[in-house]
Amino acid sequence: MHSFTYEQPQTIEKAIGSTGRFIAGGTTLVDLMKLGVELPPAIVDVTALPLAQVEVLPNGGLRIGAMVRNSDLAHHPEVLKKYPVLSQALLSGASPQLRNMATTGGNLLQRTRCPYFRDPTSGGCNKRNPGTGCAAMEGHHRMMAVLGTSDHCIATHPSDMCVAMTALEAVIYIEGAKGKRSVAIGDFYKLPGDTPNIENVLEPGDLITHVELPPAIGSRQVYLKLRDRASYEFALASAAVVVKVDGGHIHSVRVAMGGVGTRPWRSHEAEAALTGKTANPATFKAAAEAALKNAKPHPENAFKVELARRCVSRALKMATA
Secondary structure (H helix, E strand, O other): OOOOEEEOOOOHHHHHOOOOEEEOOOOOHHHHHHHOOOOOOEEEEOOOOOOOOEEEOOOOOEEEEOOOEHHHHHOOHHHHHHOHHHHHHHHOOOOHHHHHHOEHHHHHOOOOOOOOOOOOOOOOEOOOOOOOOEHHHOOOOOOOOOEOOEOOEOOOOOOOHHHHHHHOOOEEEEEEOOEEEEEEHHHHEOOOOOOOOOOEOOOOOOEEEEEEEOOOOOOEEEEEEEOOOOOOOOOOEEEEEEEEEEOOEEEEEEEEEEOOEOOOEEOHHHHHHHOOOEOOHHHHHHHHHHHOOOOOOOHHHOHHHHHHHHHHHHHHHHHHO
16 A cells, blocks of 8 residues: 555645645546555645635726635626536536536546556556657557657547637646746747656746636637546547637637547637638638648548547537538
8 A cells, every 4th residue: 555645735825835736626646646656655635725715806807816616606697608628628527426526626637547547567657657658559549649649659638628718818826835826828838848747837836726717708719528428438539619700701610529539629720721711610620630630640540630530620610600
């Protein structure tokens, strides 16, 4: 049995002064500890911190505390009214029981479901043990990524919530030993490159305190998730669309994809192909083609390229209908 210490600080200052791994709902970390993937010597329980509020900002945006549970966020009146894409994404993920435990901050840090990462006996994994190789390359890779991959890792980012937040251009607020800072979600996650074990910009002791969403007035929003079964399943491909249409033309748009990238994948290529164009099937098809033009599939997941194209096209059609 692996032993570890446990503490529950009552203030943010005491939490960031700790040296252990933060835990809230535990829906990822506890699993990884049971599997032997992560064996932290110290656990810091942050559930007592005052970070469970959802507040409307003076500019009309939304502030979401890191401890807000996924189920509470999905059903919050302000989210349902102004950010339906976020509610749809949250409700498409996991199960009701997990959503009741999982938190906003924890979801931002959710780790891959790659079977080689989650099984220390299964073979090399550069994300789990740098320098050991990527067994998924020549192994079972049906669920793996086709965008943002490298010669060292093709693991897919698993979150639905983060895809929606990417399309909403969320900003993540962090406190740590070096003080307070904010990071746009598009800059928060790192591509695997040759260091797939470094997944984001957090430094030791950093604590996510809250997320802010900018106003989304007048936008139409859709989250579409394609998967093997209707519930409790990770995306093969998903798309989050936030779009404004004026006179049949696309005034502004943001497109993010899940299930196909090594991080929540925003497609600036698709957005460029859409902005100023007529909202019609031909435009949507061209945007979907642009979104996947840099895909690098492997034999088992080559189907994801066409599936993701259709997902993006369909989501755009739904959002602009």
